[in-house]
Amino acid sequence: MQSVPTQGEISFPVTTQDPDYYFATRLISQVQRDLQRANRRHLMIASRWVIAYEYLKTLEERLLTQEAPLEREKIFFNATVAVMLGLGRLLMQQLGADEDKVSLDSLGLTFDDLSACVAELEDIERSTHREWEPGVANQLHAAFGVPAR
Amino acid sequence: MPPSESQLGDEQRLRLLELLYAYSTCPEDEKATARAALYRGVDEFRAPLGIGRQEVIDYLRTFHFKDYYRRRKRQERGEV
Numbered sequence: 001m002q003s004v005p006t007q008g009e010i011s012f013p014v015t016t017q018d019p020d021y022y023f024a025t026r027l028i029s030q031v032q033r034d035l036q037r038a039n040r041r042h043l044m045i046a047s048r049w050v051i052a053y054e055y056l057k058t059l060e061e062r063l064l065t066q067e068a069p070l071e072r073e074k075i076f077f078n079a080t081v082a083v084m085l086g087l088g089r090l091l092m093q094q095l096g097a098d099e100d101k102v103s104l105d106s107l108g109l110t111f112d113d114l115s116a117c118v119a120e121l122e123d124i125e126r127s128t129h130r131e132w133e134p135g136v137a138n139q140l141h142a143a144f145g146v147p148a149r
Numbered sequence: 150m151p152p153s154e155s156q157l158g159d160e161q162r163l164r165l166l167e168l169l170y171a172y173s174t175c176p177e178d179e180k181a182t183a184r185a186a187l188y189r190g191v192d193e194f195r196a197p198l199g200i201g202r203q204e205v206i207d208y209l210r211t212f213h214f215k216d217y218y219r220r221r222k223r224q225e226r227g228e229v
Contacts, residue, residue, distance in 0.1 A: 050177055053177070054177075057173075060173075061218075061222075064214075064215050064218045064219060065218070065219050065222055108177075109177055109178050112180075112181035113177055113178055113179070113180045114177075114180075115181070116172075116180035116181045116183070117177060117180050119184060120172065120173070120180070120184070123203075123206055123207070123210065124210070126203065126207060127206070127207040127210035127211050130207050130211065132211070136200075136204060137208065137212075139198070139200065140204065140205065140208040141212075142158075143161075143194075143198055144158040144162040145156065145158025145159050146158070146162070146212075
């Protein structure tokens with residue numbers, strides 16, 4: 001059984017004054033708090049998680065389009081992805097186990113859509129930390145017609 | 150003249166990057182559909198090569214996605 005990290009356990013390695021990060025981390029702490037409550041309000045938690053995810057996507061776009069993003073922004077983004085991924089997995093687990101079978105219809109989402117958002121964060125986190133064996137990377141470079149690097 | 154292996158690889162890479170871009174930028178209520186389309190495309194590509202789905206997605210994200218993403222955003226803003 002997964003447990004929710006407490007407020008003290010989730011800490012970001014750098015601080016930032018950026019308002020998008022500020023609101024994302026505020027929402028994340030609300031999602032954390034609500035997931036720990038005995039009387040969980042899953043629709044509200046899902047709603048907050050999705051809004052935090054939208055902030056995260058805005059930040060991702062900024063990082064991807066900047067020529068040379070600041071190192072601390074990259075670190076903060078990666079930490080936020082990791083926390084959001086953990087909370088997203090936990091939320092999915094609780095939504096799946098909920099006896100009342102909370103419907104996400106009123107958010108305009110399906111369970112599969114939310115699951116795909118969580119899966120995207122998994123992809124981002126995995127590819128960020130992946131260490132490439134030269135053989136695999138070269139096989140893919142060759143398959144895609146890209147000169148080996 | 151038939152396309153070379155390099156041209157075919159390039160076309161496949163751009164097709165998969167387009168699917169990855171669609172998955173990354175679509176609204177939340179289209180995420181499941183976009184993910185399914187990406188997985189189908191990646192699976193078609195990787196099956197004959199014996200490479201895992203995650204490897205292909207990670208490869209595209211690591212080596213090509215940032216450039217593709219920036220180019221697409223510039224196109225959308227009418228800068229290209």
